[in-house]
Amino acid sequence: MVQINLPENSKVQKGQYYKDTTGSKNIRKVNIYRWDPSTGQNPRVDTYEVDMDNCPSKVLDVLNKIKNEIDPSLAYRRSCAHGVCGSCAMNMDGKNGLACTKPHSEIKGDINIYPLPHLKVKKDLIGDLSGFFKQYESIEPWLKTNTKVETTEIIQSKKDREKLDGAYECIMCACCSTSCPSYWWNGDKYLGPAVLLQAYRWIVDSRDDERKERLKKVADELKLYRCHTIMNCTNACPKGLNPAKAIAELKKMLATS
Amino acid sequence: MENNNPLSPHIQIYRWHISSLVSISHRITGVINIIAITIICVWVASLLLGETSYEFTKVFLQSIFGKFIILGLTWSFSFQILSEIRHLIMDLGYGFELKTTKITGLAVIIGSFILTILIYLLGK
Numbered sequence: 552m553v554q555i556n557l558p559e560n561s562k563v564q565k566g567q568y569y570k571d572t573t574g575s576k577n578i579r580k581v582n583i584y585r586w587d588p589s590t591g592q593n594p595r596v597d598t599y600e601v602d603m604d605n606c607p608s609k610v611l612d613v614l615n616k617i618k619n620e621i622d623p624s625l626a627y628r629r630s631c632a633h634g635v636c637g638s639c640a641m642n643m644d645g646k647n648g649l650a651c652t653k654p655h656s657e658i659k660g661d662i663n664i665y666p667l668p669h670l671k672v673k674k675d676l677i678g679d680l681s682g683f684f685k686q687y688e689s690i691e692p693w694l695k696t697n698t699k700v701e702t703t704e705i706i707q708s709k710k711d712r713e714k715l716d717g718a719y720e721c722i723m724c725a726c727c728s729t730s731c732p733s734y735w736w737n738g739d740k741y742l743g744p745a746v747l748l749q750a751y752r753w754i755v756d757s758r759d760d761e762r763k764e765r766l767k768k769v770a771d772e773l774k775l776y777r778c779h780t781i782m783n784c785t786n787a788c789p790k791g792l793n794p795a796k797a798i799a800e801l802k803k804m805l806a807t808s
Numbered sequence: 809m810e811n812n813n814p815l816s817p818h819i820q821i822y823r824w825h826i827s828s829l830v831s832i833s834h835r836i837t838g839v840i841n842i843i844a845i846t847i848i849c850v851w852v853a854s855l856l857l858g859e860t861s862y863e864f865t866k867v868f869l870q871s872i873f874g875k876f877i878i879l880g881l882t883w884s885f886s887f888q889i890l891s892e893i894r895h896l897i898m899d900l901g902y903g904f905e906l907k908t909t910k911i912t913g914l915a916v917i918i919g920s921f922i923l924t925i926l927i928y929l930l931g932k
Contacts, residue, residue, distance in 0.1 A: 586814055589907030594814050622823035642816075671811050678816055731838035732828075735818050780898050782827035782909050796904035803901050 553736045566595030569621055575602035580661040581613055583625065586672050594672065597622075598661075610643050611650035613662065614676075627676040634789060636726030641668055641676050646728035647787040666731035669738065683725050686742050690750045690769070695761040711757035718752035718797060720790050721745065727784035727794050734775040741777035742769070744784035744794030752795040754804070770805050778802075826913035837884040844881050879928065885921035890916045894899040 557563075566585055571578050578600050586594035599617050606616050615751055618625045625751070628638040634652040641650055642665040644658040655662055662794075670678030696705065728734050728743035740748070754765050767773050775798070784794040855860040868874045894912050896905050904911055 555819060557815055557820065558815060561816075563817060566902060567828055584816070588813065642821060645821055656916070656921040663821070665821050666816040668822055670816050672816050673813065679811070679813070730822065732819065757843060779831060780827075780895060781831040782825075782904075782906075783822070785849065785904065785906060785909075786825055786827070793904055799901050802899065 553759045560593060562593055564593050564595045566597035569597065569599045571600035571602060573602045573605075575604050577603045579603050579613075579655070582661055582663045582664045583614075583617070583676070584672075585625070585675050587624075603655075605653075608656065609651055609655050610655050610658075610662065610664070611639055613655055614650060614664070625676075626674040631746050637664045637721065637722035640724035640726045640729075640789075641670055642666065647730045649724060649726070649789040652789055653684070656689075663804065667725055669735040670729060680725055682738065683728060683743070683745070684723075687723065687748045687749060690742070690746055690753070690765070692749050692753060694753075694756070694771055695758055696758060697760045707757055708714060714755045714757070717792055718748055718755070721748055721752070721792060722790060723749075724789065726787045726789055730783040730787040731778075732781055732783065733779060737773060740773035742774050743797065744778070747775065747778070748792065748794040748797045748799065751801055754801070766801075766804060766808065769801060775801060816926045825910075825911045826917070830891055830894070830913045830916055833887060834895070837891075840881070840884045841888055844884070879924065881929050883920055883924040886927065887916065887920035890923065891918045 561674065563584065581599045581601050582596050583599065584594060584598050599621055601613055601616060601621075606612055609632075611632060614625070614627055616626075616627075627641070629651065630636045630638040632639075632651045634649050635651065639650040640647060643650065643653055644663055647667060652663075664676065666672055666676045666678040667680075670680065673679050698705065723745060725745060727748075728738075728745045731744055733741055734743040750765065750769050753759055754762050754769075759765070778795070778798045780795055780799070782795050785792075785796070851865050854865060870879060894903070894916055897912075903909060
């Protein structure tokens with residue numbers, strides 16, 4: 552259901568203010584969403600003054616600097632720091648993206664950092680993505696083939712391989728799905744852009760023999776047709792992919808099959 | 809066990825862009841248009857009740873407030889038509905590149921005002 556307002560226990564309160572202690576002249580204010588599961592209090596936004604003279608270029612560097620030098624209690628996911636693993640997906644300056652590939656110089660004014668939208672928060676910037684991965688599992692993202700021979704490779708033409716471009720690069724960071732208003736209101740049933748892009752990836756794979764069954768499974772009022780081409784997904788994708796187009800292709804396949 | 813963890817902020821913090829604005833406006837104008845069509849039907853039906861009830865709507869529509877409503881509805885119909893065309897093209901699988909969506913979205917917004925003015929001048 553559409554619920555515009557946040558529930559009572561999720562209302563964000565004003566938090567602490569960490570003044571700069573380095574005496575730097577190049578200071579930026581960084582506002583970060585905080586929630587500690589052990590206190591039972593509402594979430595809050597803490598403000599940190601960060602010395603930008605000694606800070607590398609990406610938003611993740613700002614977070615690391617805060618964690619290392621100002622407040623070690625800050626929790627966030629990160630791993631590769633090169634836009635490959637998709638761990639540090641979060642909402643920066645009102646837009647989802649990877650903290651490790653987003654330069655803070657692109658953000659004007661204060662840097663606002665929130666967890667990915669409309670998720671149950673586990674701690675600070677960490678959202679619960681278990682529902683998201685359950686949906687991913689539901690589309691059975693593996694090759695299904697009827698060929699009995701398992702010892703030889705299944706040949707694919709260059710043209711067929713090209714169909715997977717723009718779909719196989721997805722790192723499942725959930726930036727797109729959690730940017731989608733339809734996914735916010737119907738996330739329990741609507742599969743969301745990331746999972747639909749993967750559904751598409753297996754449907755167009757020439758080596759897969761279950762195209763029809765896969766299409767039939769995804770053809771559902773709520774699973775697929777909740778996409779209203781709002782385009783938040785394509786706008787958010789840190790890898791420059793186009794889930795909205797893949798969803799449109801799925802709809803087209805169903806309309807013409 | 810029920811999950812009582814807080815829900816992270818969503819629409820409160822997410823930044824708007826042209827496509828999302830056009831999409832939400834498409835919905836809002838759609839609802840307005842349905843109400844408007846109903847009222848127009850009632851208005852037409854009121855003709856059957858005789859001259860006085862017709863006079864009433866006529867006076868209302870010629871007032872400044874009435875004219876504002878008419879112009880507003882003209883815009884909402886113009887917007888709906890142009891945005892619907894954009895959506896139809898997207899349903900055919902075209903125009904999904906970020907730059908294209910920005911251009912077509914802007915065209916819908918600007919076009920809706922131009923169409924409103926054109927219809928106003930035509931009906932004058």
